[in-house]
Amino acid sequence: MKINAEHAPKPVGLYPHARRVGNLLFLSGVGPRVAGSDATDSMVPGLSLDKNGNFTAFDFEAQCRSVFENVRLILEASGSSWDELVDVTVFLTDMKRDFQTYNRLYAEYFASNQPCRTTVEINSLPTPICIELKCIATIKN
Numbered sequence: 001m002k003i004n005a006e007h008a009p010k011p012v013g014l015y016p017h018a019r020r021v022g023n024l025l026f027l028s029g030v031g032p033r034v035a036g037s038d039a040t041d042s043m044v045p046g047l048s049l050d051k052n053g054n055f056t057a058f059d060f061e062a063q064c065r066s067v068f069e070n071v072r073l074i075l076e077a078s079g080s081s082w083d084e085l086v087d088v089t090v091f092l093t094d095m096k097r098d099f100q101t102y103n104r105l106y107a108e109y110f111a112s113n114q115p116c117r118t119t120v121e122i123n124s125l126p127t128p129i130c131i132e133l134k135c136i137a138t139i140k141n
Contacts, residue, residue, distance in 0.1 A: 005077035008070050009033035012126050017074045020139060025080050027135040029091070031127065032066035035073055044129055053128065060098045060130060064105045067131050080137045085115040087136040095121035098130060 002016035003025075011017065011028060018027045034043035045066040046059025072082050090106075092098050099119065106117070115135075125132050 003074075003078045005074040007035050008073045008077070009035055018078045020078065023139050025075070025078050025084075025137045025139050027071065027074055027133075027137070029132045029134050030067060030070050030074060031125065031129045031132045032063040032070065033127070033129070034066070035070060044127075047128060049128060058130075060101050061105065063129060063131050064098075064102055067133055068105070068109050071133055071135055075135075075137055078137075078139070080139045082109075083113045084137040084139065085110075085113060085135055086138060087116045089118045089120065089134040091120050091122050091125065091132045091134070093122060093124055093130040095119070102131065 001020045003018040003020060004011075005017045008017055009031065015028050017030075018025050020026075032044055034045065044063060046057065046062030047055070048057035050056050071085075075081055075084065090102065092102065102119070
């Protein structure tokens with residue numbers, strides 16, 4: 001079953017926010033764009049770009065908190081919850097700059113639930129963001 005969360009940022013391509021298979025929920029890559037924005041919006045918390053697409057303001061912590069919130073919105077719209085996450089893959093565009101902050105915030109958000117985790121550095125993401133999460137959760141119903 002395909003699931004699209006009404007209050008999460010719209011996907012940047014033709015794919016659902018999540019897909020349920022049995023009691024497992026597979027989330028597509030989730031970025032930090034402001035919930036309700038679409039792929040053409042540059043509504044990324046803590047990010048401002050000039051007319052050439054260069055950063056004029058950047059706040060990784062704001063992006064990190066926003067991506068966690070977007071994951072939560074998709075989980076809840078899908079009948080799951082934060083505590084049901086079993087696997088998290090994070091994609092960072094700059095491991096040296098951002099990993100320490102990510103790791104600190106991850107410990108804050110996952111203090112009680114500790115899913116498996118993989119962190120990967122990549123060259124870029126499809127929109128001007130620096131973090132994306134790919135998650136698997138369970139659904140109890």
